[in-house]
Amino acid sequence: MKNRKWLIAFIGAALLGLTGCSGNQSAPAAQQAPMVRVFTAIQKDTPIVYEFVGDIQPLNEARVSPKVSGVIIEKYVNGGEYVVAGQPLFQIDSRDYQTTVTATYSQVVDSEVTHSRMKQDRVRYEQLLAQGAISQQQYDIALASENQSAAQVDARRATLTQAELNLDYTIVRAPMNGKVGVDLASVGTFAVAGQTPVATVSSLDPVQVQFSLSETDYLKFARSAVGAEMYSMPIRLTLADGSEYPESGKIVEIDRGLNQQTGTLSMKAQFNNPKELLLPSMFARVYLTGGMQQNAILIPQRSVYMQLTKSFVTVVNAEGKAEVRPVTLGTKTGQLVVVESGLQPGDQVMVEGQGKIPPGTPVQMVEIQESDLKIDSQGKN
16 A cells, blocks of 8 residues: 555656656747748840740652552662662562563664655655656655654654653652651552652751741731841740750741731741751741840749739748739740739849748748859759
8 A cells, every 4th residue: 555655656756847847848949931042123125035836847848759650669768768869769660661661662663764765765756856757746745754754753752762761760769868757658569650659758957947926926027127127037946845956047938928717927937957956847936036125124934933824923022021923924035034014123033932932921032143044044954
């Protein structure tokens, strides 16, 4: 009984001691404000850059069909190979065409012999006519026979020439320099002259990029000083992975009018492609610079985030707290984008994590410059 009372007293003292110890602990430290990187909105004159979606096309492309019909018996190239104009691609069975050449040649020789005999007769009749030994009618008949045989020689020679061409056409050749597609006809295919496509050859240097301007953008260009200089304006490309194509291009074609279905004006720009990086049907973004925008407000493109169809940024207000603002964006220029409304010069815009920090949250700022944006971009690439 004494032992039980002693155990209860010991446990009570222990609990009392633990309570006293916890009372001596300090309160948890206040949560530290998150560190964010901000960019101060700048104001300066900036080029107006228009962005369009472009489709890369070969400057020249040919779907090759044979000029004579027949069975393909040999293929000389593989898909993806580079070919030069006149290089053999396929061989069509030529036996029937060779037979036609041989038979036609025999007919030419026969007609030439006949013509030679008719000519000799006409010469002899001419002498007899001079001697009064034959009538004029007999001479005229001999002359007509000579002319008829001469015409037959010409006709059969033309037939022979066509037969020889058809024999040569049994070798299907590349129409130009370029790269062959993989859609090659197989050996054993019966190809119909002018109908069966057996290969596609595309030129890859230079290439064209086709894009379209809206009617509104066209009117802006047409009314500005740069409208008349459109053909000399440099064009830039950004590829699907976000990288900028190193070569600049120039506009080479502008459609005569707007497309009635889309209401857009189609254009083509030409780019050198020495390393054949650009391939037909690739996607690219086309950037066209036209004029200057005075006193434009600029912030980093990556500071903007979308919710539904609207654009937002998070700024750090005068109280040092996060504040969400809707913005209307203009054109892009490098790593920056023009803000048409929603910000003032000097506003401090969060560059990273802006969609994750709730409005009203106190933050600590680390300010970055435009040069830091370029370094960050290179690091990500």
